[in-house]
Amino acid sequence: MSPEEFRRIGKVVVDWIADYRAGIESFPVRSQVRPGEVRAKLPEHPPERxxxxxxxxxxxxxxLLPGVTHWQHPGFFAYFPANSSGPSVLGDLLSxxxxxxxxxxxxxxxxxxxxxxxxDWLVELLGLPEHFRTDAVGGGVIQDSASSAVLVACLAALQRTGEEVARRGITRRHVLYASAHTHSSLERAARLSGVGADNVRVVDTDPDTLAMDPRHLDELISADVEAGAVPTMVCATIGTTSTTAIDPVPEVGxxxxRHGVWLHVDAAYAGVAAVCPELRWINDGVAEHADSYCTNPHxxxxxxxxxxxxxLADRAPMIEALSVLPEYLRDEATESGEVIDYRDWQVPLGRRFRALKLWSVVRWFGAEGLREHIRHTVALAQEFAGWVRRDPDFELLEPHPFSLVCFRxxxxxxPVEEANERTHRVMDALNDSGDLHLTHTKVDGRTLLRLAIGSPATERRHVEQAWARIRQAV
Structure with missing residues (x-):
């Protein structure tokens, strides 16, 4: 493809993306195809010419488009938002x-x-501690996901125990700690790091807030020390995937x-809310106690x-755990110690120029625009929660401080099981309609619907329409 061909076709592609985004409401939110339907329409063999x-x-x-679930649709309320914006797409194109x-x-x-x-800009925008800055002892790095982030934190925590795990392997029984509402990526990190899923302790949670119980955590760690194990890492969550529960980071920290255990704070969804000063309370305890901290701009x-x-509060254990320097990667800058080589801050060796899209977003929207987006979606969620709270046919899960609302x-x-089955049928009918997309969770055996607002395209009318459809379906 010559530069001239790229210019001509590239303009067509950009127009296609712009038209898609402008007309996204015309599509059903969730793909309506059956398994294998897309593959059946694709050629069995690659083209010769x-x-x-x-x-x-x-x-x-x-x-392909019939097999796409439209995550940027204003009626997409499933999972957590996976936001995109024009500046970010263009930044990715430049990358x-x-x-x-x-x-x-x-x-x-x-x-x-x-x-x-x-x-370092994000440290400032989110009110995170100064030692997280890259010109301090800690520093930041862009990972592909929070799953990779918790794995890197786990490897660093293992290294900090003094077991020389990176060189000798795991020679003692190491233990990780999480609540039942911690993301499953923590268990995967245990599997991948060699700690093992059986060495993940599940900490009790408060029945009202669903937050981790620090007293039970203390009991579990003490028991493991007594048994000769090595308590290695605790994962506290700010905004759990299930319900956005918030673990008490100061008390957990x-x-x-006291026990010398690494604290990883997973704020994958909710951490960016701290761009708003009125929501910065979610960072309580992070500066004093967090050894690692993650949040997802995506x-x-x-x-x-x-x-x-x-x-990372201190990047040294991570680099000790991950750094391997073959001859073909040696160069004068690395040998000088004056530069960062991000290959030592992640599991893969290679990495894309991801910072370009984040840089584009921050420069286009500015701090003011980012705050406006968070405040707008939180306000819509709180209004929706109010409608649910006032309707006698529905039950609302409290609290809901961000832009996720759980209800049923x-x-x-x-009976509970029959009520759960009926709630699932309601959700399936709503998702099949094409007007909106919801997901579910379970709390104390009860199935709850999750409505997560986050798309910049979502307006109040879309939330009103969703509520009307939900009430009709019930």
Whole structure:
């Protein structure tokens, strides 16, 4: 493809994206295809000769688009938001156009240094502690997801126990701690790191707030020490995936400090809310206790996937755990110790120029625009919660401090399991309608519907329409 062909076709592609985003409400939110339906429409064998890109776009419209669930649709209320925005898409395009592989500073200094600056900007925007800055003992790095972030934190925590795990392997029984509402990525980190899923302790939660119980955590750690195990890492969550429950980081952190255990704070969804000063209380205890902290701009901060920010209070254990320096990667800058080589801050060696899209978003919207987005979606969620609270046919789960609302229809005359089945049928009918997309969770054996607001395209009318459809379905 010559530069002239790229220019011509690229304009067509940008127009396609712009038209798609402008007309996204015309699509059913959730894909309506059956398993195997998309594959059946695709050729069994690759083409022998190259094809025009116009044909690629035709197949995108006719074959692939029916199999797309539209995450940027204003009626998409499922999971957590995976926001995208024009500046972010363009930043990603620039990253692809440059084709940088930023594994070490020398392979593209701008790739590394822009990332350090943008993550230091986020420290300021979110009110995080100064020692998370990259020009301090800690520092930040963009991971692909919070799952990778917790794995890196786990490897660093293992290394800090003094077991020399990176060199000798795990020689003693190490233990990780989480609540039943902690994201499943913590168990995966245990599996991948060699700790093992059986060595993940489940900490009790408060029955009202669903937050981790620090007293039970203390008891579990003490019992493991007595048994000769090595308590290695606690994962506290600010905004759990299930219900956005918030673990008491100050109290959990005190337990970790007494026992010398690494504290990882997973704020994947909710952490970006701290861009608003009135929501910065969610950072309580982070400065004093967090050894690592993660939040995902690709969820709620208008930056398309993948872009997960991980900070370390002290980066040394992480680098000790992950750094391998073969001869072919040696260079003068690395040997000088004056630069950051992000290959030592992640599991893969290679890395994309992800900072460009986050940089584009922060520069386009500014702090003011980012705050406006968070405040707008929180306000819509709180208004929706008010409608649920006032309707006698529904039950609302409290609290709901962000833009997720959990609720369920009331079926007082039905056994729990039958009520759960009926709630599932309601959700399936709503999702099949194409007007909106919800997901569910379970709390104390009860099935709850989750409505998560986050798309910049979602307006009050979309939330009103969703509530009307939900009431009709029940």
């Amino acid at each position: 190259g094809e025009d890109f116009e044909q690629v776009l035709r197949d995108l419209d006719e074959v 692809s156009g440059l084709g940088v592989q930023g594994m070490v500073w020398a392979t593209s200094p701008a790739c590394t240094e822009l990332e350090t600056v943008v993550l 005190e337990v970790c400090r 969820k709620w901060l208008l930056t398309n996937f993948d872009c997960s920010a991980l900070w 229809p009331r079926y007082p005359d039905l």
